[in-house]
Amino acid sequence: MLNSGGELIMTGAEHESEIGIFTYDIVSIPRSFGEQHPEVVTSFLRATEEFNEMWAADPAAYNDTIAAAAGMEDVGNFLDGEVWFSFPTIEEQLSEEWMGGYVQTNMKDQLETFVRLGEIPSSLDDFSSFVDSSYLEAAQG
Numbered sequence: 001m002l003n004s005g006g007e008l009i010m011t012g013a014e015h016e017s018e019i020g021i022f023t024y025d026i027v028s029i030p031r032s033f034g035e036q037h038p039e040v041v042t043s044f045l046r047a048t049e050e051f052n053e054m055w056a057a058d059p060a061a062y063n064d065t066i067a068a069a070a071g072m073e074d075v076g077n078f079l080d081g082e083v084w085f086s087f088p089t090i091e092e093q094l095s096e097e098w099m100g101g102y103v104q105t106n107m108k109d110q111l112e113t114f115v116r117l118g119e120i121p122s123s124l125d126d127f128s129s130f131v132d133s134s135y136l137e138a139a140q141g
Contacts (some may be wrong), residue, residue, distance in 0.1 A: 099133045
């Protein structure tokens with residue numbers, strides 16, 4: 001869209017800092033799969049971490065791979081710099097700013113907005129049971 005003369009209305013960073021909207025790419029599995037195959041989940045998360053480290057060291061070398069996997073012709077500004085996407089390390093994901101508490105609180109806050117807007121009738125008091133960091137902890141080694 002930018003190449004066709006469009007303009008950015010709001011970047012990911014603006015969503016986060018100015019109006020408090022955070023988005024997450026979530027890796028979710030059926031609980032039973034994780035219980036039956038924890039080594040598969042842990043291996044997947046390790047491989048993801050390794051790729052993210054390679055990307056962070058040289059984004060341009062891997063942007064075409066990411067674009068192809070996402071079905072995009074190119075990633076353009078989506079991965080160029082810190083405007084849109086970032087790939088936090090396992091250590092960052094396990095911190096208090098992520099899965100150590102913030103993500104759960106943020107989910108509740110965002111759903112409370114939908115309650116106030118009348119989009120949903122109610123929200124849970126706690127989202128901790130929906131965030132399981134044990135596989136990341138195992139992947140961290």
